[in-house]
Amino acid sequence: MASENKATVETAAITEGVQNLQTPSADGPSKSALKKAAKQEKMAAEKADKALKHATTTQAKKILKNQPKAKEGKDTKDDEKKITVGKDEDFAGWYQQVLTKGDMLDYYDVAGCYILKPTSFFIWESIQNWFNEKIKKMGVRNCYFPMFVSSRVLEREKDHIEGFAPEVAWVTKAGKSNLEEPVAIRPTSETVMYPYYAKWIRSHRDLPLRLNQWNSVVRWEFKHPQPFLRTREFLWQEGHTAHLTEEGAAEEVLQILEWYAGVYEELLAVPVIRGRKTDKERFAGGLYTTTVEGYIPTTGRGIQGGTSHCLGQNFSKMFNITVEDPNTKDGEKGPPLFVWQNSWGLSTRTIGVMTMIHGDNRGLVLPPRVVEIQVVIVPVGITNKLSEDEKKKLYEETRVLGDKLRAVGVRVEVDDRDSYSPGWKFNQWELKGTPLRLEFGPGEAKGGFVTTSRRDIPGKDGKGSIALSDLEKEVPALLETIQGDLYKRAKDAFDSHVIQVTDWKDFVPALNNKNVCLIPHCLTEECEDQVKDLSARKDEGDNVAEDARAPSMGAKSLCIPFQQPEGVVKGETKCTNPQCSRTAEAWCLFGRSY
């Protein structure tokens, strides 16, 4: 059936894609860059496809399997079970390996789509539970709107659709029948939902209307896909609210942003900077966008973490969402008031950011608050000297320790598999990022303690012990310490790489040293474009050899941080861009970014 649909060859598809690619934050990619990206993506898809075909032939399965056997297999450390590239040496390769070998994700045979395995989905569920509780207290209610949207409705708001049109996926067939009218898969739901807001909102008493949905959206990007960060289908929540007043809307925008920051800081142990997007970077069709911005130390790039938009009255005017003025007196009749709207979204990108920040050369490092298994207990010291009874007793005691911890709410697994050595198990649980390992052997049993090993601190420094009598108190406490320390380390890394620059000559070197830069800026789009252009490493340009793996793209504005340093005097301080003659409006955070 599918072969009948092959109406167009790929090159034509890409060329068309280029012609229509007009993202709001358009990087202005060249045709050749796009072709290259499409080619890379095709190769990745073919590779995944090949792997799959392999996996379903018995011979290939045997190669893939390679599971350690009870006797010969001890301490097998094949490539499949460890990270074979350094995080600092080949970050992209490392990222792919920690995700796949750490059991977070698998590649899929449709390019740009990925499988979220239980390990990563548990993290997403943790985020859902936390965020749901916050927004429900606030009066937000969850709902579900269809994934399909008609072209007429999709295209109602012109600025908005211009931003999304090139990436919209269209269903044109059902079975073998062509649909009379193709339907789009939502890239976001503003235009899906707002016609119904116009119908449902009949009085100021219906305000605020606050709805949220957890769903997947599709943006068929032609750029190179990256797990969690840039995927053609992704999971997110999208909140859509309507308010009587601008103040009501504005207050909510910031409240939501604070919770996005909370997801990063409190759950994922990832520090973020809160701020407002410049006009160039704000949401297509909205009034202003607030954002939490993260930072990936390994590449020195900024990354957008989540955005909370005030849409103003733009959509309410397009979709005619109005109420009568509650302040008019009896009998009087004023003009209808257009409602003030917000929309806000947080996606599974969160998980990618967290992975990139905490992981190390041994694998994932996952924060205790969101990880499925917080503690693994491994029986150790089981040698031939132990009698069967002693061994049995030790295993039994290990299981009791697990039960005790479970009883106080710790998510624990006792790894008492007989066929693997402790060392092999240690490596596996480290690869998976399990925050805390407890070892229990004859020595521990005799001394009445467990040996502890923190995932976030390698080697002896991460070792300790806890008396059995303190187990139920100390293990949860240690998990919280790990959570806090993960955050502190990431925060220090971020803080030490936010550089205040006022002299242009320091700007590009600072970027090259993996910093993001706060500069006094005029906040105009024209100037931002210049900054981006001026800060791109040219092929013939500056000393690239010094750090060949650092990104070479120009710097974009990440946000105008709410916390402004001193030093910008309006009307006096110059914009940092040497080609700009305007004065600075604020300190603006620029960086190379994802």
Next chain:
Amino acid sequence: MASENKATVETAAITEGVQNLQTPSADGPSKSALKKAAKQEKMAAEKADKALKHATTTQAKKILKNQPKAKEGKDTKDDEKKITVGKDEDFAGWYQQVLTKGDMLDYYDVAGCYILKPTSFFIWESIQNWFNEKIKKMGVRNCYFPMFVSSRVLEREKDHIEGFAPEVAWVTKAGKSNLEEPVAIRPTSETVMYPYYAKWIRSHRDLPLRLNQWNSVVRWEFKHPQPFLRTREFLWQEGHTAHLTEEGAAEEVLQILEWYAGVYEELLAVPVIRGRKTDKERFAGGLYTTTVEGYIPTTGRGIQGGTSHCLGQNFSKMFNITVEDPNTKDGEKGPPLFVWQNSWGLSTRTIGVMTMIHGDNRGLVLPPRVVEIQVVIVPVGITNKLSEDEKKKLYEETRVLGDKLRAVGVRVEVDDRDSYSPGWKFNQWELKGTPLRLEFGPGEAKGGFVTTSRRDIPGKDGKGSIALSDLEKEVPALLETIQGDLYKRAKDAFDSHVIQVTDWKDFVPALNNKNVCLIPHCLTEECEDQVKDLSARKDEGDNVAEDARAPSMGAKSLCIPFQQPEGVVKGETKCTNPQCSRTAEAWCLFGRSY
């Protein structure tokens, strides 16, 4: 953009749709029936479309709005705020009204898709929470697989795809570019997931592998859509598991089925019959299907509630999902074992069944355990005789009652809106199906009690009172009583309409009297087809005038109930179908159905 895609006119599309419609449980719809359904659907879509356009013009909005004003509006009972057709007179019209006016759902401008408003989505979340807890304890882990599937993978299992192909939606374009290879939107995820099961399952130690996902799937049906029951996109969970042994798989199939029954019986207060599907009705590509079957008293039709399939080794052979035999001795090597698989799904159809069963002519009736607002408190008896202070005090006391109930976990709303009369409020909360209303006025305040009014028992019989001192104990208890009574009433209705029939002449009259029938049956597909054909009301046939609104389609087998009455002696008892010469295998439940 979309208009460019209009390659085919509708009639052609329908004709093609007909040619390719081969559902596994094929009703064998005639071309004219399909054309009629498509026409109805188109009209519904056009109506929704029209309503939307209306809603966004100011004039139409005024007509739609019609909200009661502070003074003139009291006790306004316009059509929009009440059910205008009787459940027994026009069941389809009634169903649409209770759903839309009761705030469960709205119609959408893409035909066959519906908006799940917060009221219904809360019910779905309640089901999710309950079911998640059950399956997680069992070791099932949640995950997320992409919604897209390549044609190559989709079509791997032939019987399976034959069942779904005519309803598969295809994405063929992104932006303005044609995709090199169209991708399908999953109608279910067997073929999406199992290639990865082949890759992931490497040893018997990886078994059982139990994954579940909550997602939406798309089946672009050409039959007449119906909210919750038959929709082109619907929400569900789909569990997919792999086991070493047939016994392991079989045990899980039944355990899951028991929890599906639990969702209906314990949460939705809906009785179901557990059983196995006949070969004709089982899942395409599977080994056997177990099911919970419900019953809609108003139409006398059965309805499939949820299915738990044992797939056997069919898919594992297709996708080559194998492990080595753990029982072979060291050094020996047996043939690989194909794993045993299950899949099981429960959808938002649950909500439709619940609505149809409990609702009445005043609106929804929602079970306390799943409803967003369990109790509404309405201040009453506020007349001009009360001073402002007395009024204020009464309102304050009402709010305190609300707080007290919230403190013991009751989901409560205090409706202290000043602009509506108590009577108007009563009607609104009844329309929405709120299980329990508490009234509190000067009389109640003086007497130290609240007046109670049960939604499930109309009029005086549903009235009572609770002393304020007993509030925190008695209100939760009364809610549980309501929950239990809803179930009991529905159970009685079901039980009294399951008729044992052994003489064919009684079969069609029993169906016409809104019964489902247990008959001794040979369980062959050929015979089922005959039973269906023989039991359809022909235009020229039996006395249709007697009950013109009853369905006229032939009876299908619903299930072979696990609880078998006595009376079928294998090899002796005749199959009930007079055209069948075989003997009966079991009592089989037949009925007209959804």
